[in-house]
Amino acid sequence: MLRVRFAPSPTGYLHIGSARTFIFNWLYARRNxxxxxxxxxxTDVDRNTQASLDSIFDGLKWLDLDWDEEYYQSQRGDLHRQMAWAIFERGLAYRDFTPAATAEEKEHAGAGWLCNPGMRELSAEESQRRADAGEPFVLRFRVPREGSLAVEFQDAVYGEQSKLAADIEDxxxxxxxxxxxxxxASCADDLDLRISHIIRGQDHLTNTFKHVLIFEALGAKPPQFAHxxxxxxxxxxxxxxxKHGPVVSVTTYRDAGFLPHAYINFLCxxxxxxxDNREQLTREELILAFSFDGIHRHNAVVNFTDEDPIxxxxMWLNAELIRTLPVEELARQMLPFACAAGLRADPGKMLRVAPLVQERIKTLRDVASMADFFFVDELAPYDPAELVPQKGDRAMALGVLQAARNILQEAVFSHAGLEAALRGGAEQLKxxxxxxxxxxxxxxxxRKNAPPLFETLEVLGRETCLKRIEKAIEMLQGDHASTTERG
RNA sequence: GGCGCUAUCGUCUAACGGUUAGGACGGAGCCCUCUCAAGGCUUAAAUAAGGGUUCGAUUCCCUUUAGCGCUACCA
Incomplete structure (x- = not known):
């Protein structure tokens, strides 16, 4: 039975690298x-926080990732200790009574430190006596020192791995x-939970030699590794x-209006x-396509800048996915973002707006800046000079708006009706x-950049359009101070 | 310092001894067009450096350089 695990430590919010590790584990599990x-x-009680735990669950929930079993390492301490002492009983671990080194001392000893002097060789009797006397100690693994013994394992991504035991510290x-x-704790649990494949970050690649030693000391065959x-x-x-702020947190992408799957796709x-040159894959396609063969051995850069964390x-994957959404779904998803931006949006109106912005927004949140004018009573102030068309002047703008006022009073408010009427207007004005x-x-x-005109007018409705045109005419007529002309 | 890992366009990547080194994002240009998008077409852009092995190296080996990881009573 294939069993994989994602094992985050709750000492920060859900990191995008962690999310990717979860996803790869998940894909592998679902694939097989x-x-x-x-x-x-x-296990690090000092650094654990509830907020961090919440962040992990929130992030995974947002990404719509699920799991079949759930464990907390802190509740399994007895098992871990039992396994540690089992290793001790076999003579593969020993008590080290050396006081904890200060950071400074470690700095000095750092080069090639393997063990503290004298402790490996302590007799069983003396070790026991000092422990009984209440002297504190750490239990250390007794890494074999004989000859040129190498610790080896096969990594599904990095291939054959080998390291001299002589280079591994106790x-x-x-x-x-x-x-x-x-x-x-990690190895004890992996063993107890019968983990078959350990898929984790490459930062654990060299730790794996130690883990192999632990598994073997426990008399077990190590799981398969894929870093x-x-x-x-x-x-x-x-x-x-x-150093990098919001780019590392999954919530950033959620709050920016990403579709969960777009982000999963990106991370993958x-x-x-x-x-096979595919870039956009559905969840099912990802599951089907996933294998260790496709995993690289070199790190990947997340391409962001100080100005743009995305x-x-x-961004492109998200925009692409947004375009494939049924409008009902898009409208439903955009609504909370519009409301959060203070717009008076309702489901009915949003449903009519959705098709107009669908291929113009890159994130769900963009609806706020793209479609704000659909959801306000009063337009935000704008420069009347904007009303002046290319190669035209204020008089032309005024003429157009006055003609539009008349046309829109009469016109059938449908795409075809508006187009015919307004094109006719242009013809008349030459x-x-x-x-x-x-x-x-x-x-x-x-503003000058907006969705196509006829659909926009249609959704806005006759009354609102006339009101806003009237206002623009007033602005042009009243605003003598501004003499801005467009060339 | 020791040990381990890695190295293709700006970024993500394809190639598993023989290709004009392919694709995507982003950039530039053109087309389409009521603006903005979308779409179509075109274009610039890479094998870190040096040695081998080979008829032939992006690909295999070595060295250098650079980056990353581990070197904790963190995970």
């Missing part, structure tokens, strides 16, 4: 009818307060909240490729249609 396990690695299994370390290349910043550094394309490719439409567009939308 395996079991997806969420295991909260909360790492801790149990802290002096009795709490298991990550290495121990994932990391997500990094454009300058090559690791993505960190302090970092460090993995279906190798990778352009992510001006280009662009010159005819632009002043009307600005008058009803309050």
């Amino acid at each position: 009818r395996g079991t997806m396990i969420l295991r909260i690695d909360d 790492f801790a299994l149990l802290r002096s307060n009795g709490v298991p370390t990550y290495h121990l 994932l290349p990391l997500l990094i910043a454009p300058d090559g550094s690791k993505l960190s909240k302090r 394309l970092l460090g993995w490729s279906p190798k 990778d352009p490719k992510a 001006i280009k249609v662009g010159q005819m439409f632009q002043p009307i567009r600005v008058a009803v939308c309050g």
Whole structure:
């Protein structure tokens, strides 16, 4: 039975790299009818926060990712300790009574430190006596030192891995307060939960040698390993909240108006490729296409800048996916973003607006800036000079708006009716249609760039259109101070 | 410092000894067009450097350079 796990430590919000690790685990599980396990690695009690835990669940929920089993490492301490002492019983671990080194001391000892002097060789009797006397100790793994022994494992992504045991230090299994370390707890749980494949970040690649040692000390065959290349910043550094801010948090993309699947799609394309030039894949296609063969061995850059925290490719994928949405669905999804922006949007109106903005917005949140004028009583102030069309003047703008006022009073308010009437108007005034439409567009939308005119007028309705045109005419007539002309 | 990993357009990537080194995003240009988009077409842009192996290297080996990771009683 194939079993994989995602094991975040709740010490920060859900990081996009973590989200990707979850997704790859999930894809692999779903691809092979395996079991997806969420295991909260909360052994570091000092750094755990509830907010972080909430963030992990919120993020996964938003991405609509599910799991089959859920565990908390902190509740499994007894099991971990039991396994640690089992290793001790086999003589593969020993008590180290050396006081914790200060940061400064570690700095000095850093180069090639393998173990603290004297502790490996302590006799069983003395070790026991000092422990009984209450002297604190950490339990360390006794890494074999004989000859040129190498620790080896096969990584599904990085291939054959080998490291001399002589280069591995005697790492801790149990802290002096009795709490298991990550290495121990992780392996103990992987074993107990019968994890078959460990899919995780490449930052654990060298840790894996220690884990292999632990598994073997426990008399178990290590699971299969597959390490994932990391997500990094454009300058090559690791993505960190302090340095890179919102780009590292999944919630940023949710709040920016991303479709969950667009973001999953984007994340999957970092460090993995279906190798057939496909860029846009549905969830089912991703599941079907996923395999370790397509995973890279080098890190992938998330392409953002100080000005724009969103990778352009992510943006493109999102815009593409938005265009495929049924309008009802799009309208439903945009509504909360419009309301959050303070617009008086309702489902009925949004449904009529949706087709007009669908191919113009890149994120759901863009509806607020793209379609605001549909949802306000009063247009935001704009420069009357905007009303003047290309190669025209204020007189032309005024003429157009006055003609439009008359036309729109009479016209049938449908796409075809409006188009016929307004094109006719341009003909009568002997001006280009662009010159005819632009002043009307600005008058009803309050800006020069907007959705197509006839549909816009239709949705706005006769009354609103006439009111706004009237207002624009007043602005042109009253605004003698401004002499801006358009060339 | 030691150990491990990595290196194709600006970015994401394809190639698994023989290609004019392909695609996508982004950029530039043209077309379409009532503005903005969308769409169509065109275009610039890469094998880190140096050695081998080979008839032939992006591809295999070595060195250099650069980046990343581990080197904690963090995970």
